[in-house]
Every structure is written in C-alpha cells, then in structure tokens.
Amino acid sequence: MSMVTSVREGNRLALARVLTQVENATDEGRACLNDLFPYTGNAHLIGITGSPGSGKSTLVNKLAYMFRHPPEGDRPRRVAVVAVDPTSPFSGGAILGDRIRMRDLAGDADVFIRSMATRGSLGGLAARTADVVQVFDAAGYEVIFIETVGAGQTEVDIARLAHTIIVVESPGSGDDVQAIKAGILEIADILVINKADHPMVENTERALRSIFDLALLDSSHHHPDEESLEYPSATKKGWQIPILKTIATEGVGVELVYQAVTQHAQYLKQSREWLRREQIRLQSILDTLLQHELVERWRKSTSSEIYQNVLKELISRRISPYQALQILINGVTND
Amino acid sequence: MSMVTSVREGNRLALARVLTQVENATDEGRACLNDLFPYTGNAHLIGITGSPGSGKSTLVNKLAYMFRHPPEGDRPRRVAVVAVDPTSPFSGGAILGDRIRMRDLAGDADVFIRSMATRGSLGGLAARTADVVQVFDAAGYEVIFIETVGAGQTEVDIARLAHTIIVVESPGSGDDVQAIKAGILEIADILVINKADHPMVENTERALRSIFDLALLDSSHHHPDEESLEYPSATKKGWQIPILKTIATEGVGVELVYQAVTQHAQYLKQSREWLRREQIRLQSILDTLLQHELVERWRKSTSSEIYQNVLKELISRRISPYQALQILINGVTND
Numbered sequence: 267m268s269m270v271t272s273v274r275e276g277n278r279l280a281l282a283r284v285l286t287q288v289e290n291a292t293d294e295g296r297a298c299l300n301d302l303f304p305y306t307g308n309a310h311l312i313g314i315t316g317s318p319g320s321g322k323s324t325l326v327n328k329l330a331y332m333f334r335h336p337p338e339g340d341r342p343r344r345v346a347v348v349a350v351d352p353t354s355p356f357s358g359g360a361i362l363g364d365r366i367r368m369r370d371l372a373g374d375a376d377v378f379i380r381s382m383a384t385r386g387s388l389g390g391l392a393a394r395t396a397d398v399v400q401v402f403d404a405a406g407y408e409v410i411f412i413e414t415v416g417a418g419q420t421e422v423d424i425a426r427l428a429h430t431i432i433v434v435e436s437p438g439s440g441d442d443v444q445a446i447k448a449g450i451l452e453i454a455d456i457l458v459i460n461k462a463d464h465p466m467v468e469n470t471e472r473a474l475r476s477i478f479d480l481a482l483l484d485s486s487h488h489h490p491d492e493e494s495l496e497y498p499s500a501t502k503k504g505w506q507i508p509i510l511k512t513i514a515t516e517g518v519g520v521e522l523v524y525q526a527v528t529q530h531a532q533y534l535k536q537s538r539e540w541l542r543r544e545q546i547r548l549q550s551i552l553d554t555l556l557q558h559e560l561v562e563r564w565r566k567s568t569s570s571e572i573y574q575n576v577l578k579e580l581i582s583r584r585i586s587p588y589q590a591l592q593i594l595i596n597g598v599t600n601d
Numbered sequence: 602m603s604m605v606t607s608v609r610e611g612n613r614l615a616l617a618r619v620l621t622q623v624e625n626a627t628d629e630g631r632a633c634l635n636d637l638f639p640y641t642g643n644a645h646l647i648g649i650t651g652s653p654g655s656g657k658s659t660l661v662n663k664l665a666y667m668f669r670h671p672p673e674g675d676r677p678r679r680v681a682v683v684a685v686d687p688t689s690p691f692s693g694g695a696i697l698g699d700r701i702r703m704r705d706l707a708g709d710a711d712v713f714i715r716s717m718a719t720r721g722s723l724g725g726l727a728a729r730t731a732d733v734v735q736v737f738d739a740a741g742y743e744v745i746f747i748e749t750v751g752a753g754q755t756e757v758d759i760a761r762l763a764h765t766i767i768v769v770e771s772p773g774s775g776d777d778v779q780a781i782k783a784g785i786l787e788i789a790d791i792l793v794i795n796k797a798d799h800p801m802v803e804n805t806e807r808a809l810r811s812i813f814d815l816a817l818l819d820s821s822h823h824h825p826d827e828e829s830l831e832y833p834s835a836t837k838k839g840w841q842i843p844i845l846k847t848i849a850t851e852g853v854g855v856e857l858v859y860q861a862v863t864q865h866a867q868y869l870k871q872s873r874e875w876l877r878r879e880q881i882r883l884q885s886i887l888d889t890l891l892q893h894e895l896v897e898r899w900r901k902s903t904s905s906e907i908y909q910n911v912l913k914e915l916i917s918r919r920i921s922p923y924q925a926l927q928i929l930i931n932g933v934t935n936d
Contacts, residue, residue, distance in 0.1 A: 303920075303921035303922070549915075552922055555925075557896050561891070561892050583639050586635045587638070589635060590890075591894055
C-alpha cells in the first residue's frame with residue numbers, strides 16, 4: 267500500500283519500480299494494479315501508429331513537448347509515453363529510441379517515457395501494455411501516448427487501448443494498391459502525413475483521401491465478425507477525420523495535430539463516445555486476460571505426456587489437427 | 602468422400618468448393634480436412650513477407666511463373682499461391698491483387714491463386730490459412746506460396762507455417778533505426794531487396810547486412826520466452842542466408858531467388874531441419890486450435906448475465922481487470 271501511495275504522490279522511483287513489477291507480471295505488480303485501478307479513468311489515452319519509417323517517434327516527441335509547453339490559454343499536462351514494439355525481438359531498437367528521445371524532454375519531471383520490447387510472447391504484450399497504461403493513469407499522468415510500430419493486428423489491438431488514434435503515414439512508402447492494404451486507416455481518428463516536404467506528398471494525400479472515402483462508404487455495409495468488437499467506422503459520426511501534413515523533425519504542423527487531439531477529446535466527452543470507448547477498452551482488456559488464463563489453466567490440467575502423444579500422432583499424420591484437438595479437449599479434467 | 606477424391610484427382614471446381622468450405626470453417630470443410638490430411642506433407646511451403654509496397658506480390662508472380670517454366674534440367678511444379686492480408690478490412694485490396702496477378706499466370710491449369718481477406722477475426726486467420734494450405738498440399742500442389750502483408754506478429758505467425766521464409770524489403774522505406782524495428786528479419790531464410798534500381802539500394806543493403814550480423818550475434822544470447830517456440834536464429838546453422846537484389850517488375854534477379862529457394866529445400870531435407878520445421882509447424886497449428894476452442898467452450902459454459910454483471914463492475918471501476926478475471930474463472934461450470 268505504501269508503494270501505491272508513493273506512486274499516487276508522484277514518486278518517480280516508486281513508479282519505475284511498480285512499472286517493472288507490472289511488466290514482469292509479478293504477484294506484487296498485480297496487487298499494485300488492483301490497488302491503483304480505482305484511481306484510473308482520468309487520462310486521455312492517445313494511440314499512435316503507422317508504417318515503420320513514417321516518423322512516429324519524432325512526432326510523439328514533439329507532441330509530448332507541446333503538451334508540456336502548450337499554446338497560450340492551455341494548461342500544461344503531465345505526459346507519459348509508452349513505446350511498444352511488437353515486432354522487435356532485439357532490445358536494441360527500443361533502447362536506441364529512448365536515447366534519441368531524451369534530448370528534447372530530458373530533465374522534465376512531468377514526462378515519463380517507457381519502452382516495452384517483447385521477446386516473442388505476443389499474447390501477453392497487449393495485456394501488459396494495458397497494465398502499464400493503467401499505472402500511469404493512476405499516477406496522475408493526464409496524457410498518455412501509446413506508440414506502436416507497424417500495421418499488423420497486434421498493433422491494432424494495442425491502438426484499441428486508446429481514446430484517440432493517430433495514424434501516421436509518410437509519402438512514397440508504397441504504391442496505391444499496397445496503400446489500400448495498410449488497412450489501419452479505418453481505425454484512425456486523426457490522419458497525419460509526416461515528411462510533408464517529400465516531393466510525393468500530393469500523391470500520398472490524394473491516395474489517402476480516396477482510400478478513406480472508399481472506407482467510409484464501405485463501412486456502412488460492414489458487419490463485423492462475432493469475435494470482433496464493433497469499434498471504428500460507424501462511430502466516426504459527428505467527427506470529421508482531419509488529414510494533417512507535418513514535418514515533425516522541424517516541428518512544422520505539430521501544433522495542428524495538438525489542436526486536433528484536444529478537439530477530439532472534447533468531441534469524445536460531449537458525445538458520450540468517451541464512455542463507450544472506455545467500455546470497449548475495458549472489455550477488450552478483460553477478454554484478453556480471459557483467453558490467456560484459459561490456456562494456462564488447460565495446460566496445468568493436462569499431462570504433458572498426453573499432449574506429447576497426441577502431437578506424435580499428428581506429426582506422423584495418423585490424425586488431423588482437428589482430430590488431435592478433439593482428443594485433447596475431451597481428455598481434459600478441470601479442477 | 603467423393604469430393605475428396607475429386608480434389609485429389611485435380612478437379613479445380615471441387616478444389617474451389619472445398620477451399621470455400623474450409624475458409625468458412627463449416628462442418629463439411631472440417632470433414633474434408635480430416636479426410637485430406639493423410640495426403641499432406643509433400644509440398645514445399647514458402648512464406649513470403651515484408652513491408653507494404655516492397656513488391657512482394659510481383660515477386661511471387663514471377664517466382665510462380667519460374668516454377669512453372671524452370672531453367673533447363675528442372676521439372677515444372679504445380680504451384681499454389683495463398684495471399685493473406687491480415688490488415689485489410691476491405692476485400693478491395695485482395696480482389697485487386699488477384700486481377701493484377703492474372704495477367705502472367707492466367708490459363709495455366711497447374712497454378713491456383715487464392716486470396717484470403719479478413720474482417721477482424723484475426724485469431725482465426727492463421728488457423729484458416731493453415732487449413733487452406735493443407736488442402737492445396739493434399740491436392741498435389743508441390744510449391745505453395747504463403748504471402749502476407751506487413752511486419753506484425755500475425756504475419757510472423759502465418760510465415761511460421763512455411764518451410765522457407767523469404768523476407769522482401771525495398772530501398773528507402775525507412776531510416777536505419779526504424780529498419781531495426783522491422784524485426785521480421787530474424788525469421789528470414791532468404792532476404793530479397795526488391796526495386797534494386799532505386800538510388801538508395803546500396804544504403805539499404807549495408808543497413809540490412811549490419812542489422813543482420815547484429816541479429817545473428819545477438820541470437821547466441823537469446824533465451825526465448827516459455828510461450829514462444831524456439832524457431833529461428835539458432836536453426837540457421839549450416840545455411841548461409843543470402844541477400845539477393847531483384848527488380849521483380851522486370852524479372853531481374855528472380856532466377857537467383859528461385860535457385861535460393863530450391864537450394865534451401867535441399868538443405869532442409871539433408872539436414873533433418875525439414876522434419877523439425879514440420880513438427881514445429883504442426884504443433885503451432887494445434888496450439889492455435891486449442892486456444893480458440895478453449896475460449897469458445899468457456900463462452901458457452903458461462904451465462905451472458907454473469908459476464909455482463911462483472912463487466913459492469915469493471916467499467917464502474919469497483920473491481921480491477923484481474924479481480925474481474927478471478928470472479929469469471931471461478932464462477933465457471935464446465936460440462
């Protein structure tokens with residue numbers, strides 16, 4: 267409890283310790299989370315994603331700086347950045363990223379940056395990211411960036427933890443057909459074309475606008491699978507998704523993104539959409555935990571010998587994967 | 602059974618029907634898979650992945666054509682292409698892709714191309730891709746390309762279904778730090794730098810080589826998480842991963858990739874690595890099915906009312922996600 271109190275009182279060392287416990291999913295970390303959870307629900311969670319090389323990290327840097335030093339009339343916010351890299355098996359990427367960030371924001375006690383790398387266990391990453399975000403939220407960080415690399419489903423899952431999703435693209439990163447495939451466009455609340463000094467910027471903007479119109483058109487016919495949560499397109503009513511051009515390295519256009527982010531927070535709160543996203547977000551966190559726990563329990567309840575025998579039959583092709591599944595599931599004894 | 606016989610005898614219409622049943626996960630599809638499974642295990646499964654815009658589809662096209670019209674001394678193979686797009690919620694991308702492919706390969710009865718798009722239910726996609734690949738394998742397709750978009754974990758999971766993994770990059774798609782983050786490099790058996798007429802090609806090659814050396818160095822200290830299968834780096838012993846340059850649109854360098862692919866198949870078979878990958882592949886398929894089934898069973902065994910009540914408590918922050926999990930799991934009654 268005293269650890270939790272220290273975190274709530276702004277003790278950075280206590281915060282760092284709790285974050286480590288939470289990342290490592292220790293019993294202590296889980297106990298802290300339970301105690302901290304009632305204090306969550308105040309932060310504005312901002313997901314930021316896009317292709318590798320689009321300049322996301324630089325943009326997050328500049329946005330974080332702007333939330334610390336806002337335009338006249340706005341109050342400075344306490345800012346946390348959670349940089350998640352689901353694809354990198356090397357810690358090198360994340361560490362290097364941190365060092366580059368430090369230049370702008372070092373020494374500011376109201377900025378906390380945390381990199382999360384993974385070594386293969388992806389099922390847990392979205393859950394652990396959610397946990398880390400909760401700790402920052404309870405610790406009084408008012409704006410929390412969740413930055414992810416790439417365009418795969420894990421990134422989409424992680425971005426789904428946010429209230430506001432910024433998708434960053436850069437010009438010339440692919441042809442038109444491939445751009446359609448990037449796919450994460452449909453989750454965007456704010457679209458940013460970074461590196462806007464690139465000669466191809468007009469083409470990219472045109473391509474994005476047309477894909478985007480198509481997507482919005484398409485979404486009216488869209489019936490999500492049972493498994494998926496109906497998150498994006500339909501909920502965009504009442505919010506005109508801006509397409510903004512930036513040159514993040516030089517700070518150009520960053521204030522426009524800042525304005526869009528704060529306007530989106532206002533829109534969410536006025537339209538009850540904030541509450542709806544909170545509900546979806548917490549349900550998604552719960553479902554992920556459930557899935558993980560069910561598999562763990564099954565593993566504990568099944569003898570490794572039975573599993574290995576079935577696997578052997580499968581590998582020798584005496585039984586099919588579905589037949590193997592039936593044998594394993596029907597042999598389960600729960601306790 | 603007669604459907605299965607027709608598929609085995611090369612009836613394309615029967616094949617297309619079974620593929621549809623399998624993709625839709627119908628009972629009929631599952632029955633066909635069980636009957637077909639003993640006939641699998643002969644195809645060379647080639648995963649091909651890389652950033653959007655790297656020219657993967659074009660390269661697959663050209664490679665497929667080369668397997669149909671091989672250099673003197675080689676036998677033409679029957680080729681299937683399974684194009685998986687885990688990120689696109691629009692069918693547009695996949696359909697468009699198909700139309701572009703057709704030009705080269707249309708009219709060849711020994712080539713079969715199947716696009717799989719998804720609408721959000723990602724858990725199922727890797728499993729359904731595995732199923733579709735099994736059908737092609739049992740139907741006598743000797744070379745099966747599994748093409749995926751992007752660099753996220755889902756793509757890695759899908760690529761893991763293959764014996765040989767080709768990673769395609771293109772020059773100038775990101776700076777050096779970001780390139781490290783691309784991360785899928787570590788799963789590559791063959792590295793291709795496509796669009797090699799791009800002025801930045803030398804930089805990209807240098808960056809890839811240094812990242813690659815770093816990765817191989819790093820892998821000796823690498824202890825994978827319990828959850829992850831120890832698949833890549835350590836197993837690369839005895840196989841020198843080639844870095845090949847291509848201009849796929851003009852066919853330049855494609856024969857080198859073809860040679861590398863066939864050499865890799867030889868290496869796998871001579872070194873018993875083929876068998877090891879088969880085992881890992883089938884275990885991964887089984888584990889995915891298990892996870893999905895356990896969640897399904899839990900859902901059926903738990904009343905929606907209990908779940909909704911717990912969710913309500915969670916959303917009002919009276920209980921934490923981990924406390925919600927405990928209540929739900931301990932309230933489970935299995936049948």
